[in-house]
Amino acid sequence: PGRSSTVGPIESDTPSSVDGVDLASRMGGPGAQGDGIAGRHRASSSGTGPAERTSLRRLGLNERSIHTRQVCALLVRQPAAGKTRHVAYEHLRFERDGGIVTITLDRPDRRNCLSSDVLGELLDAFRTAGSLDEVSGIVLASTGQVFSAGHDLAQMAAMSEDELRDLFELCTEAMTSMIEVPQVVVARVQGLATAAGAQLAASADLVVASEDAAFATPGGKGGLFCHTPLVAVARQVGRKRAVELALTGGTIDAVTALEWGLVNRVVPAAQLEAATLEFLGYATRGSRSAKALGKRTLYQQLDMTVDDAYELAVDVMARAAAHGDGREWPRAFVEKRAPVWSHRD
Numbered sequence: 188p189g190r191s192s193t194v195g196p197i198e199s200d201t202p203s204s205v206d207g208v209d210l211a212s213r214m215g216g217p218g219a220q221g222d223g224i225a226g227r228h229r230a231s232s233s234g235t236g237p238a239e240r241t242s243l244r245r246l247g248l249n250e251r252s253i254h255t256r257q258v259c260a261l262l263v264r265q266p267a268a269g270k271t272r273h274v275a276y277e278h279l280r281f282e283r284d285g286g287i288v289t290i291t292l293d294r295p296d297r298r299n300c301l302s303s304d305v306l307g308e309l310l311d312a313f314r315t316a317g318s319l320d321e322v323s324g325i326v327l328a329s330t331g332q333v334f335s336a337g338h339d340l341a342q343m344a345a346m347s348e349d350e351l352r353d354l355f356e357l358c359t360e361a362m363t364s365m366i367e368v369p370q371v372v373v374a375r376v377q378g379l380a381t382a383a384g385a386q387l388a389a390s391a392d393l394v395v396a397s398e399d400a401a402f403a404t405p406g407g408k409g410g411l412f413c414h415t416p417l418v419a420v421a422r423q424v425g426r427k428r429a430v431e432l433a434l435t436g437g438t439i440d441a442v443t444a445l446e447w448g449l450v451n452r453v454v455p456a457a458q459l460e461a462a463t464l465e466f467l468g469y470a471t472r473g474s475r476s477a478k479a480l481g482k483r484t485l486y487q488q489l490d491m492t493v494d495d496a497y498e499l500a501v502d503v504m505a506r507a508a509a510h511g512d513g514r515e516w517p518r519a520f521v522e523k524r525a526p527v528w529s530h531r532d
Contacts (some may be wrong), residue, residue: 194201209426224413226298229319234249235501242460267308267427267517274315276312277304278292278293278304278305278308279293279296280293283310283316283319283322286323288316288321288325289325289326289380290316290327290328290330291328291330291331292309292328292335293330295332296331297336297339298331300336300340301333301335301337301339301361301387302338303342303353304486305339306354306358307361310361310364313364313365313372314368317367318484321471323471324470324471325365325368325371325373326374327365327372327374327387327388329377329441330380332377332378333379334376334378334379334400335381335383335384335387336381337383337386338358338381341449355505358415362390365392366392366486369475369482370475370479370480371392371393371432371470373391373393373467374388374393375460376388376441376450377396377397377400378397378399378400379401379438381405381438382406382416386415386417386419388402389419389422390481391488392470393451393466393467393470394452395454395462396441396444396452396454397441397454398453398454398455400440401440401444403436403439403443404416404417404432405436406434407435407436417429417432418431421433423449451466473512473528474511474530476530476531477512477513480507484503487499488500511531511532515528515529
Protein backbone atom coordinates (compact mmCIF):
# COMPACT_ATOMS: atom_id res chain seq x y z
CA PRO A 188 0.00 0.00 0.00
CA GLY A 189 1.25 3.43 -0.89
CA ARG A 190 3.86 2.12 -3.33
CA SER A 191 3.77 2.90 -7.01
CA SER A 192 2.34 0.19 -9.24
CA THR A 193 4.54 1.25 -12.14
CA VAL A 194 6.31 -1.77 -13.57
CA GLY A 195 9.56 0.06 -14.28
CA PRO A 196 11.90 1.42 -11.61
CA ILE A 197 10.03 2.93 -8.69
CA GLU A 198 10.44 6.69 -8.81
CA SER A 199 9.18 7.12 -5.25
CA ASP A 200 12.06 4.95 -4.06
CA THR A 201 14.67 6.95 -5.96
CA PRO A 202 16.99 8.84 -3.59
CA SER A 203 17.37 12.60 -3.89
CA SER A 204 21.06 12.17 -4.59
CA VAL A 205 23.49 9.40 -5.48
CA ASP A 206 27.19 9.64 -4.69
CA GLY A 207 26.71 13.35 -4.04
CA VAL A 208 24.96 14.08 -7.34
CA ASP A 209 21.76 16.12 -7.00
CA LEU A 210 19.05 14.33 -8.94
CA ALA A 211 16.47 17.12 -8.89
CA SER A 212 18.07 18.95 -11.78
CA ARG A 213 18.79 15.69 -13.62
CA MET A 214 15.15 14.57 -13.26
CA GLY A 215 13.53 17.87 -14.04
CA GLY A 216 12.43 18.27 -10.41
CA PRO A 217 11.86 21.50 -8.46
CA GLY A 218 14.36 24.12 -9.53
CA ALA A 219 15.33 22.22 -12.65
CA GLN A 220 13.39 24.57 -14.96
CA GLY A 221 12.32 21.60 -17.07
CA ASP A 222 15.73 20.97 -18.59
CA GLY A 223 16.46 17.63 -16.89
CA ILE A 224 15.69 14.13 -18.11
CA ALA A 225 12.03 14.42 -17.15
CA GLY A 226 11.67 17.73 -18.92
CA ARG A 227 13.23 16.37 -22.10
CA HIS A 228 11.11 13.23 -21.84
CA ARG A 229 7.91 15.24 -21.48
CA ALA A 230 8.84 17.21 -24.56
CA SER A 231 9.70 14.11 -26.57
CA SER A 232 6.67 12.07 -25.47
CA SER A 233 4.01 14.76 -25.55
CA GLY A 234 2.83 13.40 -28.87
CA THR A 235 2.51 9.78 -27.74
CA GLY A 236 -0.58 8.40 -29.43
CA PRO A 237 -2.97 5.54 -28.61
CA ALA A 238 -0.99 2.99 -30.64
CA GLU A 239 2.24 3.80 -28.80
CA ARG A 240 0.52 3.72 -25.41
CA THR A 241 -1.02 0.33 -26.25
CA SER A 242 2.42 -1.03 -27.16
CA LEU A 243 3.83 0.19 -23.85
CA ARG A 244 0.99 -1.40 -21.90
CA ARG A 245 1.55 -4.71 -23.65
CA LEU A 246 5.12 -4.63 -22.40
CA GLY A 247 3.99 -3.95 -18.85
CA LEU A 248 5.35 -0.40 -19.09
CA ASN A 249 3.95 3.10 -19.33
CA GLU A 250 5.27 6.56 -20.12
CA ARG A 251 6.19 7.21 -16.49
CA SER A 252 8.21 4.01 -16.27
CA ILE A 253 10.09 5.00 -19.42
CA HIS A 254 10.99 8.28 -17.69
CA THR A 255 12.14 6.52 -14.52
CA ARG A 256 14.09 4.02 -16.62
CA GLN A 257 16.02 6.97 -18.09
CA VAL A 258 16.70 8.23 -14.57
CA CYS A 259 17.90 4.80 -13.43
CA ALA A 260 20.18 4.50 -16.45
CA LEU A 261 21.69 7.78 -15.29
CA LEU A 262 22.12 6.48 -11.73
CA VAL A 263 24.04 3.34 -12.67
CA ARG A 264 26.36 5.41 -14.86
CA GLN A 265 27.32 7.83 -12.07
CA PRO A 266 31.09 7.59 -11.47
CA ALA A 267 31.82 6.23 -8.03
CA ALA A 268 35.04 4.27 -7.88
CA GLY A 269 34.81 1.16 -5.75
CA LYS A 270 31.15 1.64 -4.88
CA THR A 271 28.12 -0.46 -5.61
CA ARG A 272 25.34 1.32 -7.51
CA HIS A 273 21.70 0.38 -6.92
CA VAL A 274 18.58 0.94 -9.03
CA ALA A 275 15.21 0.69 -7.31
CA TYR A 276 12.55 -1.69 -8.59
CA GLU A 277 9.52 -3.04 -6.79
CA HIS A 278 10.02 -6.77 -7.31
CA LEU A 279 13.71 -7.18 -7.98
CA ARG A 280 17.09 -5.72 -7.08
CA PHE A 281 19.45 -4.19 -9.63
CA GLU A 282 23.01 -3.71 -8.36
CA ARG A 283 26.08 -2.67 -10.27
CA ASP A 284 29.52 -3.28 -8.82
CA GLY A 285 32.20 -2.25 -11.30
CA GLY A 286 31.82 -4.30 -14.47
CA ILE A 287 29.21 -6.68 -13.04
CA VAL A 288 25.46 -6.13 -12.75
CA THR A 289 23.41 -8.43 -10.50
CA ILE A 290 19.67 -8.68 -11.14
CA THR A 291 17.94 -10.45 -8.27
CA LEU A 292 14.32 -11.57 -8.12
CA ASP A 293 13.19 -10.54 -4.65
CA ARG A 294 9.74 -12.01 -3.96
CA PRO A 295 10.57 -15.03 -1.79
CA ASP A 296 7.12 -14.91 -0.20
CA ARG A 297 5.64 -15.54 -3.68
CA ARG A 298 8.32 -18.08 -4.64
CA ASN A 299 9.65 -15.50 -7.10
CA CYS A 300 6.75 -16.14 -9.45
CA LEU A 301 6.80 -14.32 -12.79
CA SER A 302 3.79 -12.02 -12.87
CA SER A 303 3.47 -9.47 -15.67
CA ASP A 304 4.89 -6.83 -13.30
CA VAL A 305 7.96 -8.96 -12.58
CA LEU A 306 8.48 -9.78 -16.26
CA GLY A 307 8.22 -6.10 -17.17
CA GLU A 308 10.85 -5.26 -14.58
CA LEU A 309 13.13 -8.08 -15.77
CA LEU A 310 12.87 -6.88 -19.37
CA ASP A 311 13.62 -3.33 -18.31
CA ALA A 312 16.52 -4.39 -16.08
CA PHE A 313 18.21 -6.47 -18.77
CA ARG A 314 17.83 -3.73 -21.35
CA THR A 315 19.23 -1.19 -18.89
CA ALA A 316 22.19 -3.43 -18.08
CA GLY A 317 22.70 -4.15 -21.77
CA SER A 318 23.08 -0.45 -22.49
CA LEU A 319 26.02 -0.05 -20.09
CA ASP A 320 29.20 -0.17 -22.18
CA GLU A 321 31.58 -0.82 -19.29
CA VAL A 322 29.59 -3.78 -17.93
CA SER A 323 30.95 -7.12 -19.08
CA GLY A 324 28.78 -9.57 -17.12
CA ILE A 325 25.31 -9.96 -15.64
CA VAL A 326 24.30 -12.31 -12.82
CA LEU A 327 20.66 -13.39 -12.63
CA ALA A 328 19.78 -14.53 -9.12
CA SER A 329 16.89 -14.75 -6.67
CA THR A 330 16.25 -14.71 -2.93
CA GLY A 331 14.70 -17.44 -0.81
CA GLN A 332 14.64 -21.19 -1.27
CA VAL A 333 12.98 -21.18 -4.71
CA PHE A 334 14.71 -19.73 -7.75
CA SER A 335 11.37 -19.20 -9.48
CA ALA A 336 8.08 -21.08 -9.44
CA GLY A 337 7.16 -19.83 -12.90
CA HIS A 338 4.11 -17.83 -13.91
CA ASP A 339 1.75 -16.32 -11.35
CA LEU A 340 -1.17 -18.77 -11.60
CA ALA A 341 -3.50 -16.50 -9.62
CA GLN A 342 -2.95 -13.75 -12.15
CA MET A 343 -3.35 -16.14 -15.08
CA ALA A 344 -6.65 -17.48 -13.73
CA ALA A 345 -8.19 -14.00 -13.99
CA MET A 346 -6.92 -13.24 -17.53
CA SER A 347 -8.71 -13.40 -20.86
CA GLU A 348 -7.15 -15.15 -23.84
CA ASP A 349 -5.88 -11.85 -25.26
CA GLU A 350 -4.38 -10.91 -21.89
CA LEU A 351 -2.72 -14.32 -21.63
CA ARG A 352 -1.26 -13.90 -25.11
CA ASP A 353 0.17 -10.53 -24.08
CA LEU A 354 1.60 -12.12 -20.93
CA PHE A 355 3.38 -14.88 -22.84
CA GLU A 356 4.65 -12.41 -25.43
CA LEU A 357 6.05 -10.25 -22.63
CA CYS A 358 7.61 -13.34 -21.07
CA THR A 359 9.23 -14.22 -24.40
CA GLU A 360 10.72 -10.73 -24.66
CA ALA A 361 12.09 -10.93 -21.12
CA MET A 362 13.65 -14.34 -21.77
CA THR A 363 15.17 -13.48 -25.14
CA SER A 364 16.55 -10.21 -23.78
CA MET A 365 19.28 -12.29 -22.11
CA ILE A 366 20.41 -13.47 -25.53
CA GLU A 367 20.11 -10.01 -27.04
CA VAL A 368 22.25 -8.12 -24.51
CA PRO A 369 25.97 -7.98 -25.43
CA GLN A 370 27.16 -9.07 -21.97
CA VAL A 371 27.61 -12.60 -20.66
CA VAL A 372 24.58 -13.59 -18.53
CA VAL A 373 25.01 -16.24 -15.80
CA ALA A 374 22.02 -17.59 -13.88
CA ARG A 375 22.79 -18.39 -10.23
CA VAL A 376 20.23 -21.04 -9.27
CA GLN A 377 19.95 -21.83 -5.56
CA GLY A 378 16.70 -23.82 -5.46
CA LEU A 379 13.75 -25.08 -7.48
CA ALA A 380 13.32 -23.64 -10.98
CA THR A 381 10.01 -24.84 -12.33
CA ALA A 382 7.96 -24.13 -15.48
CA ALA A 383 8.75 -20.56 -16.57
CA GLY A 384 11.34 -20.52 -13.78
CA ALA A 385 13.19 -23.32 -15.59
CA GLN A 386 12.75 -21.32 -18.79
CA LEU A 387 14.30 -18.32 -17.07
CA ALA A 388 17.39 -20.26 -16.01
CA ALA A 389 17.71 -21.99 -19.39
CA SER A 390 17.55 -18.65 -21.21
CA ALA A 391 20.77 -17.41 -19.60
CA ASP A 392 24.05 -17.91 -21.45
CA LEU A 393 25.47 -19.96 -18.57
CA VAL A 394 24.02 -21.54 -15.42
CA VAL A 395 25.70 -22.25 -12.08
CA ALA A 396 23.50 -24.31 -9.77
CA SER A 397 23.63 -25.20 -6.12
CA GLU A 398 23.55 -28.87 -5.17
CA ASP A 399 20.12 -28.00 -3.71
CA ALA A 400 18.74 -26.80 -7.07
CA ALA A 401 16.16 -28.72 -9.08
CA PHE A 402 14.39 -28.20 -12.39
CA ALA A 403 10.97 -29.16 -13.77
CA THR A 404 8.42 -28.45 -16.47
CA PRO A 405 5.41 -29.77 -14.53
CA GLY A 406 2.65 -29.01 -17.02
CA GLY A 407 2.78 -32.56 -18.32
CA LYS A 408 1.23 -33.86 -15.10
CA GLY A 409 -1.46 -31.18 -14.98
CA GLY A 410 -3.88 -29.38 -17.26
CA LEU A 411 -1.61 -26.84 -18.97
CA PHE A 412 1.43 -28.07 -20.85
CA CYS A 413 4.65 -26.03 -20.49
CA HIS A 414 4.63 -24.93 -24.13
CA THR A 415 6.72 -21.76 -23.84
CA PRO A 416 9.13 -22.95 -21.12
CA LEU A 417 10.06 -25.92 -23.30
CA VAL A 418 11.23 -23.66 -26.11
CA ALA A 419 14.22 -22.71 -23.95
CA VAL A 420 14.61 -25.95 -22.01
CA ALA A 421 14.41 -28.33 -25.00
CA ARG A 422 17.17 -26.47 -26.80
CA GLN A 423 19.55 -27.22 -23.94
CA VAL A 424 18.82 -30.87 -23.18
CA GLY A 425 18.02 -32.48 -26.54
CA ARG A 426 14.89 -34.13 -27.93
CA LYS A 427 14.44 -37.29 -25.82
CA ARG A 428 15.27 -35.66 -22.51
CA ALA A 429 13.02 -32.71 -23.34
CA VAL A 430 10.19 -35.12 -24.13
CA GLU A 431 10.75 -36.87 -20.81
CA LEU A 432 10.62 -33.61 -18.88
CA ALA A 433 7.60 -32.45 -20.86
CA LEU A 434 5.45 -35.58 -20.68
CA THR A 435 6.21 -36.72 -17.15
CA GLY A 436 6.33 -33.31 -15.50
CA GLY A 437 8.99 -34.78 -13.23
CA THR A 438 11.75 -32.96 -11.39
CA ILE A 439 15.46 -33.48 -11.99
CA ASP A 440 18.16 -32.62 -9.48
CA ALA A 441 21.15 -30.40 -10.16
CA VAL A 442 23.54 -33.25 -10.94
CA THR A 443 21.13 -34.67 -13.53
CA ALA A 444 20.65 -31.18 -14.98
CA LEU A 445 24.43 -30.97 -15.36
CA GLU A 446 24.57 -34.35 -17.10
CA TRP A 447 21.73 -33.31 -19.41
CA GLY A 448 23.32 -29.99 -20.36
CA LEU A 449 20.83 -27.70 -18.65
CA VAL A 450 23.47 -26.24 -16.32
CA ASN A 451 27.23 -25.67 -16.62
CA ARG A 452 28.42 -26.04 -13.01
CA VAL A 453 27.08 -27.58 -9.79
CA VAL A 454 28.60 -26.47 -6.49
CA PRO A 455 27.82 -26.73 -2.76
CA ALA A 456 25.28 -24.16 -1.62
CA ALA A 457 27.82 -22.32 0.52
CA GLN A 458 30.05 -21.79 -2.53
CA LEU A 459 27.35 -20.74 -5.00
CA GLU A 460 27.88 -16.98 -4.99
CA ALA A 461 31.67 -17.16 -5.12
CA ALA A 462 31.64 -19.89 -7.77
CA THR A 463 29.25 -17.86 -9.94
CA LEU A 464 31.45 -14.78 -9.83
CA GLU A 465 34.56 -16.86 -10.53
CA PHE A 466 32.90 -18.50 -13.53
CA LEU A 467 31.65 -15.15 -14.81
CA GLY A 468 35.14 -13.70 -14.51
CA TYR A 469 36.47 -16.64 -16.51
CA ALA A 470 33.81 -16.10 -19.19
CA THR A 471 34.34 -12.35 -19.52
CA ARG A 472 38.08 -12.24 -20.15
CA GLY A 473 39.34 -10.36 -23.18
CA SER A 474 37.74 -7.68 -25.32
CA ARG A 475 34.15 -6.77 -24.45
CA SER A 476 33.36 -5.88 -28.06
CA ALA A 477 34.80 -9.14 -29.36
CA LYS A 478 32.78 -11.07 -26.78
CA ALA A 479 29.58 -9.23 -27.76
CA LEU A 480 30.12 -9.90 -31.46
CA GLY A 481 30.99 -13.53 -30.72
CA LYS A 482 27.87 -14.06 -28.60
CA ARG A 483 25.60 -12.52 -31.21
CA THR A 484 27.11 -14.50 -34.07
CA LEU A 485 27.12 -17.77 -32.13
CA TYR A 486 23.41 -17.59 -31.40
CA GLN A 487 22.67 -16.62 -35.01
CA GLN A 488 24.58 -19.49 -36.55
CA LEU A 489 23.23 -22.14 -34.17
CA ASP A 490 19.84 -21.85 -35.89
CA MET A 491 21.29 -22.05 -39.42
CA THR A 492 22.25 -24.86 -41.75
CA VAL A 493 25.96 -25.70 -41.75
CA ASP A 494 26.48 -23.96 -45.11
CA ASP A 495 24.70 -20.79 -44.01
CA ALA A 496 26.48 -20.83 -40.65
CA TYR A 497 29.89 -20.99 -42.32
CA GLU A 498 28.94 -18.20 -44.73
CA LEU A 499 27.99 -15.96 -41.80
CA ALA A 500 31.00 -16.95 -39.68
CA VAL A 501 33.51 -16.36 -42.49
CA ASP A 502 32.11 -12.90 -43.18
CA VAL A 503 32.02 -11.89 -39.51
CA MET A 504 35.46 -13.31 -38.72
CA ALA A 505 37.12 -11.64 -41.71
CA ARG A 506 35.73 -8.25 -40.76
CA ALA A 507 36.54 -8.73 -37.08
CA ALA A 508 40.14 -9.80 -37.80
CA ALA A 509 40.73 -6.69 -39.89
CA HIS A 510 39.65 -4.11 -37.31
CA GLY A 511 39.81 -3.07 -33.67
CA ASP A 512 40.61 -5.67 -31.05
CA GLY A 513 40.46 -8.42 -33.64
CA ARG A 514 43.44 -6.80 -35.33
CA GLU A 515 45.18 -6.09 -32.01
CA TRP A 516 45.27 -9.71 -30.82
CA PRO A 517 47.49 -11.21 -33.58
CA ARG A 518 49.67 -8.09 -33.59
CA ALA A 519 50.29 -8.43 -29.85
CA PHE A 520 51.12 -12.11 -30.32
CA VAL A 521 53.64 -11.38 -33.09
CA GLU A 522 55.18 -8.51 -31.11
CA LYS A 523 55.37 -10.68 -27.96
CA ARG A 524 53.45 -8.25 -25.75
CA ALA A 525 50.19 -8.18 -23.84
CA PRO A 526 47.26 -6.99 -25.98
CA VAL A 527 45.78 -3.57 -25.27
CA TRP A 528 42.03 -3.77 -25.71
CA SER A 529 40.08 -0.79 -26.97
CA HIS A 530 36.81 -2.73 -26.46
CA ARG A 531 35.74 -1.39 -29.87
CA ASP A 532 34.95 -3.18 -33.10
